[in-house]
Amino acid sequence: MKIGIADTTFARVDMGGIAADEIRKHASVGLERYVVPGIKDLPVACKKLIEERGCDLVMALGMPGRAEKDKVCAHEASQGLILCQLMTNRHIIEVFVHEDEAKDAKELAWLMEQRTREHAVNAVRLALHPKELEKLAGTGQRQGFEDVGPARL
Numbered sequence: 001m002k003i004g005i006a007d008t009t010f011a012r013v014d015m016g017g018i019a020a021d022e023i024r025k026h027a028s029v030g031l032e033r034y035v036v037p038g039i040k041d042l043p044v045a046c047k048k049l050i051e052e053r054g055c056d057l058v059m060a061l062g063m064p065g066r067a068e069k070d071k072v073c074a075h076e077a078s079q080g081l082i083l084c085q086l087m088t089n090r091h092i093i094e095v096f097v098h099e100d101e102a103k104d105a106k107e108l109a110w111l112m113e114q115r116t117r118e119h120a121v122n123a124v125r126l127a128l129h130p131k132e133l134e135k136l137a138g139t140g141q142r143q144g145f146e147d148v149g150p151a152r153l
């Protein structure tokens with residue numbers, strides 16, 4: 001089992017390093033890292049991780065900026081990542097933290113780390129322990145900020 005980690009130099013936190021650290025805590029798997037300039041470069045990095053470097057599942061990590069053009073960029077990158085999943089029949093866990101989700105740099109750093117770590121656990125579950133995800137179905141999980149929990153009548 002090999003998990004790929006694709007991340008960017010545009011991000012303000014080392015999301016790839018954090019993902020690798022968290023995955024190593026939960027599983028003994030091969031890791032392949034591929035760093036690109038920005039989020040629009042992630043789809044081909046993920047495809048190469050899958051097709052050329054033998055990854056079974058990939059995490060795509062990035063930080064869309066706060067400008068309108070950054071949000072357009074994020075939407076385009078997401079579409080590329082979805083297409084890549086369909087082309088390769090492999091999961092790509094997209095971990096995007098929009099810069100304006102956080103009120104300041106300190107909260108941004110916290111959120112980027114927290115969301116990356118929680119999705120790294122999801123990546124391990126998806127790759128190795130899918131029954132764990134089944135137990136969490138419908139429980140209102142969120143990555144980063146607090147879980148919202150299940151809705152009740």
Ligand SMILES: Cc1nc2c(=O)[nH]c(=O)nc-2n(C[C@H](O)[C@H](O)[C@H](O)CO)c1C
Binds near residue numbers: 008066
């Ligand atoms: C406008 C813009 N915004 C972002 C962003 O918010 N986050 C990010 O990671 N990268 C951004 N980029 C860079 C592109 O994703 C890409 O790296 C370049 O267009 C080179 O292919 C661009 C060009």
